[in-house]
Amino acid sequence: xxxxxxxxxxxxxxxxxxxxxxxxxxxxxxxxxxxxxxxxxxxxxxxxxxxxxxxxxxxxxxxxxxxxxxxxxxxxxxxxxxxxxxxxxxxxxxxxxxxxxxxxxxxxxxxxxxxxxxxxxxxxxxxxxxxxxxxxxxxxxxxxxxxxxxxxxxxxxxxxxxxxxxxxxxxxxxxxxxxxxxxxxxxxxxxxxxxxxxxxxxxxxxxxxxxxxxxxxxxxxxxxxxxxxxxxxxxxxxxxxxxxxxxxxxxxxxxxxxxx
Numbered sequence: 001x002x003x004x005x006x007x008x009x010x011x012x013x014x015x016x017x018x019x020x021x022x023x024x025x026x027x028x029x030x031x032x033x034x035x036x037x038x039x040x041x042x043x044x045x046x047x048x049x050x051x052x053x054x055x056x057x058x059x060x061x062x063x064x065x066x067x068x069x070x071x072x073x074x075x076x077x078x079x080x081x082x083x084x085x086x087x088x089x090x091x092x093x094x095x096x097x098x099x100x101x102x103x104x105x106x107x108x109x110x111x112x113x114x115x116x117x118x119x120x121x122x123x124x125x126x127x128x129x130x131x132x133x134x135x136x137x138x139x140x141x142x143x144x145x146x147x148x149x150x151x152x153x154x155x156x157x158x159x160x161x162x163x164x165x166x167x168x169x170x171x172x173x174x175x176x177x178x179x180x181x182x183x184x185x186x187x188x189x190x191x192x193x194x195x196x197x198x199x200x201x202x203x204x205x206x207x208x209x210x211x212x213x214x215x216x217x218x219x220x221x222x223x224x225x226x227x228x229x230x231x232x233x234x235x236x237x238x239x240x241x242x243x244x245x246x247x248x249x250x251x252x253x254x255x256x257x258x259x260x
Contacts, residue, residue: 001042005032007057008039013050014197015043016190018057025064026056028112037089044099047259050205051197052097054120055104059186062105062129063113068138083143086112091119091145096216098209100200104193105129106186110168115144118153121212123179124193125171126186131179132168152219153179204241205259
């Protein structure tokens with residue numbers, strides 16, 4: 001499939017999606033959000049793809065924010081619809097994918113860019129990365145899940161400060177906050193993410209999918225995460241991956257998971 005704003009490449013079990021609008025610092029417009037949805041959906045449905053990595057083109061930005069020119073003249077109804085559609089199409093969609101998604105944050109991740117990174121299952125940042133939610137400096141608040149996911153990751157107080165000040169934090173501060181898992185030099189960022197992906201790929205894709213579902217359940221209103229975990233745990237016993245994994249363990253060999 002050919003895209004105008006992104007690139008998608010499959011290599012040895014991994015799909016790498018690159019937001020490719022370098023002249024706009026990879027800002028998210030509606031067309032890019034739609035293309036990202038399609039690329040993530042396609043990769044998630046491909047049984048050969050075991051891990052998805054998303055990054056930005058160039059050396060300056062992962063995603064420097066939303067394309068403000070698209071919504072600067074929106075009214076109340078249009079603004080609400082923009083947030084609802086974006087969350088459904090991309091941000092909530094990515095968070096709930098069965099396939100693990102790693103954000104390779106290679107520069108500025110601001111506004112919608114940080115919200116996209118936070119929707120991924122975890123994040124790795126380059127040393128030059130800068131992150132923040134500057135929306136209050138524009139007279140608005142984060143609308144793609146930022147007010148919800150940032151406190152989950154860094155705590156309420158730090159999230160309040162970041163959103164109220166509209167400031168940026170650097171990669172090491174993001175690491176100390178727990179916003180990213182690792183910080184590496186930019187030239188080695190994708191290679192490092194692929195190394196983690198390779199470790200993930202040794203394990204059962206079916207079990208990983210169930211683990212994502214169970215972990216996410218803890219952050220959903222009205223859902224008992226323990227109940228979801230119990231059901232998911234039990235469901236694993238009916239899979240071919242469970243049979244292979246336990247048999248391989250007892251036979252003292254590496255498992256060759258069928259992904260079923």
